[in-house]
Amino acid sequence: MNKLEKDLKNLPSYFRQKSKINISKILPKFEYPLLGKVFGLWVQGCLKHCSECVSHKEDINSIKIKLLFDTQKLAQIVSNLAEINGIVIYGGEPLLQYKSLSLLAKEIKRINPGKFIVIYTGYMWEEINNLSKRDKALEDLIQNIDLLIDGEYNPVLYSPDDPFRGSANQRLIFFNEKLQILYITQKRKLKRIKNVYIYKNMKIYQFIP
Secondary structure (H helix, E strand, C coil): CCHHHHHHHCCCHHHCCCCEEEEEEEEEEEEECCCEEEEEEEECCCCCCCCCCHHHHCCCCCCCCCCEEEHHHHHHHHHHCCCCCEEEEECCCHHHHHHHHHHHHHHHHHHCCCCEEEEECCCCHHHHHHHHCCCHHHHHHHHCCCEEEECCCCHHHECCCCCCCCECCCEEEECCHHHHHHHHHHCCCCCEEEEEEEECCEEEEEEEC
16 A cells, blocks of 8 residues: 555545535636646645645645535636636645545546546655556546646755756646647757657656656
8 A cells, every 4th residue: 555545544424425526725827837828726635745845834734624615616617717727726725625636637628528637645656556457537637637746845946947846756647639849849968768658548747857
């Protein structure tokens, strides 16, 4: 059992429900690198203790109910906002609520397939991928997102020049070729591709700038 699985077992039941998302805050329209205007969603709750995490100051990491919001209603709101190009999901730790996020992502892609979905997680891709092979909701989530940024934030490795990453240890795992090309075009100093995974019929690229 990996760290993600252990953490999921220690959560209150409201973190595991599919129909409601425990939300800390939202920014309906804000500028995100390369994607333009997006819907920002900060979910409540995290069991990690990353050094200098800004979420500590805003009480986003506490394991408690902040606002339980209907998942399908949120999907409709995001999908129907013509001014935004997608949704970026922060925490807290989004994967502690992967069941509700799985439904959210699936509904957004059903209603408006052109919307980008980006998730930041402190867990590693290897942990996530391993669990997804045994958990349909997590597998569905992976199939419906465009980019996953994995790994804990490390202030020593702060990466101000990267459009997506907070620190250089974090990896960009692309599930969307269009977004991947946008990133490569912007990062002309890209040194190499670290790994290429094949997830079903999708290529998953991990870039080291």
